[in-house]
């Protein structure tokens with residue numbers, strides 16, 4: 001029988017921990033606290049310990065985590081925030097919601113992370129922060145970014161929504177700058193059974209402020225010191241995340257093993273592979289994105305053979321309708337455009353079988369040999 005390979009599935013992961021998830025659900029029901037109770041507090045402690053920061057504050061989503069950090073850092077109207085041009089739209093939207101202007105800087109075509117060489121020319125008197133997006137599960141060059149930020153007196157925030165457990169020089173993404181934002185959207189390396197997010201930092205004032213801003217600006221019940229919003233990690237999601245956090249390293253190790261096979265066994269010269277882990281960069285492969293001149297043909301060919309793929313991302317931010325106001329057009333950010341045109345993520349998820357991995361490898365290697373392109 002033909003094995004088909006979905007782009008991703010939660011089933012193998014969730015089947016393993018189903019009993020524990022059921023127990024977590026019952027614990028919350030019995031406890032009767034549903035917002036910012038014991039589970040949230042314990043998850044925040046456990047996640048901060050895992051990442052290696054003093055503080056973690058649960059919020060409602062990754063988007064909110066970035067937005068609330070910017071607000072807590074006092075960034076808003078009239079300010080500029082530099083972000084990579086090939087990130088997920090949420091990075092830009094968070095800047096816009098804060099009232100600031102997202103300034104797009106090109107990524108490196110090798111790493112897909114923001115290119116430190118491109119940043120300085122984007123810095124103006126209004127620049128308040130750079131968001132280092134740890135894209136696809138690999139961190140940016142954090143020493144260089146932190147140095148640029150220190151030279152210009154601006155902040156660095158990590159968007160670590162794709163990098164739970166990734167490391168740079170032995171330290172985890174989320175602990176490599178002033179503060180970091182995480183998403184627990186179900187498909188992330190650590191995902192809830194719904195929406196969720198958090199910030200991590202060593203700065204107590206910043207953590208307290210994000211906590212208050214996400215709770216109607218309240219530091220004490222019915223005392224409102226800021227005009228905040230409602231953005232909290234609920235107890236059920238926190239309880240589920242506590243269960244899943246215990247398996248994160250094992251699940252990431254599995255992803256790394258599949259990635260290792262792809263990196264050594266995909267040998268088709270028309271397929272450009274992503275970077276592997278090194279001593280400095282430990283990649284957790286949130287996605288395994290290849291690039292190919294004949295990307296759309298590759299996508300159709302794999303789909304025809306039962307292999308799911310996703311384009312991360314097909315349209316760069318400056319070419320999205322929602323960001324027409326940036327007044328950029330096609331050709332203005334050629335690296336981001338080149339990546340959007342050629343990138344394709346192939347299946348990579350916990351629980352892929354050897355035969356599924358082999359099927360993907362064999363098909364990718366055979367692409368182009370029979371004239372599909």
Ligand SMILES: *Cc1c(COP(=O)(O)O)cnc(C)c1O
Nearest residue numbers: 061062063088090091161183185
């Ligand atoms: C998923 C993601 C976000 C947004 O997270 P949500 O929880 O969906 O709001 C932000 N940035 C990046 C890079 C992401 O991948």
